[in-house]
Amino acid sequence: MNCLSTFIKFTRQLKVFIRSPFSTIALLVRRQVLRLKGVTVGRKLCLEGRIDVAVGRNVRLGDYVRLGGGVYLGTWPTGKLVVGDNTYIGRWSIILAHESVMIGSDCLIAPGCHITDVNHGIAPGELIRNQPLVSKPVCIGNDVWVGVGCSILPGVTIGDGVVVGARSVVTNDVPANAVVVGAPARLIRYRTEKAQ
């Protein structure tokens, strides 16, 4: 039994040893690809898989940013996207900046979130797809936790220390330290108050 567990331990360590040079090379290549696309990358950027960036100019990722696999960062030539230091963006999240999307430091954006500063024009009598885009900047403070599968819509400012519940749709500004949930997101309490 002892022999078996030693063997299992040994094969696990061997796997890690073989895999790590490849994943380190893959990480370095992915970082370099982002730089080549024009993204400004801070120190120790961690990429947990393939990241898609459409038009990298005006995308700035701070130090120790961590991006999950499948994250898509899209900026129009007119748009600016900034992610602060030490912020995590979960797998398959999509962030689109036509004008300006600012995400602060130490934030946790859970997987599958959509953050966008842009709407299609929806005047009647004309195809929506032919109408000009209408943008309003989005600003997310520091130390914000956005739960899984949320949407943050154009024009929204989220204060420092906010918690956004899973699957919420944030349509209005959220004051600092608030906990908001639902679609549209409503305030349930402040973090300074105890949960009931």
Ligand SMILES: CC(C)(COP(=O)(O)OP(=O)(O)OC[C@H]1O[C@@H](n2cnc3c(N)ncnc32)[C@H](O)[C@@H]1OP(=O)(O)O)[C@@H](O)C(=O)NCCC(=O)NCCS
């Ligand atoms: C927002 C959250 C932190 C609130 O937790 P909490 O303070 O313990 O809140 P409670 O569970 O006491 O819920 C308070 C009320 O909000 C409602 N509520 C909580 N989360 C909700 C959500 N995501 N959507 C809609 N309503 C929600 C509850 O039903 C309850 O309503 P009621 O008072 O009418 O019964 C938690 O519910 C949540 O959504 N966590 C996100 C989990 C996640 O995405 N994890 C990913 C890991 S990165």
